[in-house]
Amino acid sequence: MSGSGIGRRFGRKAVIITAAVSAMVLTGGGIALAAGGIPGPGGAISGCYQNSTTRSPFGNRSLPNPQSGDLRVIPAGTSCKSDETALSWNQAGQQGPAGAQGATGPQGPAGPQGPAGPSAASTVTSSSSTNTDQNGLELGLTASCPSSSEVAISGGVKVTGAYTGFTITEDAPVFPSGGAVPTAWNGTVANLSGATLTLTVWVICES
Helix, strand or coil: CCCCHHHHHHHHHHHHHHHHHHHHEEEEEEECCCCCCCCCCEEEEEEEECCCCCECCCCCEEEEECCCCCCEECCCCCCCCEEEEEEECCCCCCCCCCCCCCCCCCCCCCCCCCCCCCCCCCEEEEEEEEEECCCCCCCEEEEEECCCCCEEEEEEEEEEEECEEEEEEEEECCCCCCCCCCCEEEEEEEEECCCEEEEEEEEECCC
């Protein structure tokens, strides 16, 4: 065997190896195909799966395929051979189902002290006056708030001793001279019943 023949054979192998390596690039410790379109748009990966049979070149019949089961990845838009089945899958995969409800977490720490609430509701007090009213007379009474700083918010008049024959002529709050808010309640009754009546006036005050 001549040296020139050996050189020609090694030269051919070198060309084949160089062509194979040029179709790959090293990426971070692995090997990735350098051809464009892998994966395709949207992360889709296309491939061709070798069928179990192949068409005979000598007639319209099928023969066992010695490469059955082989799978190769192809760039997007590339067609498979006649004895291959086209496949497609995605890098990301489908959204998985929602996981089960997790266990209840531990009790959190107590929160900080809240701000002070509003002051307590106003104090409400009452006061009343009672007197008798003889027949044919008009009697008036005034019930005042216990403190001059309190405001009369309600009041009333009550007459006992007869059911008819009298008229309540006044049942109203009393404003002090020059005052803007009432501090007492006034009641007046005219007695024409022929009996002695008892007049009671009360006032409800708020501080």
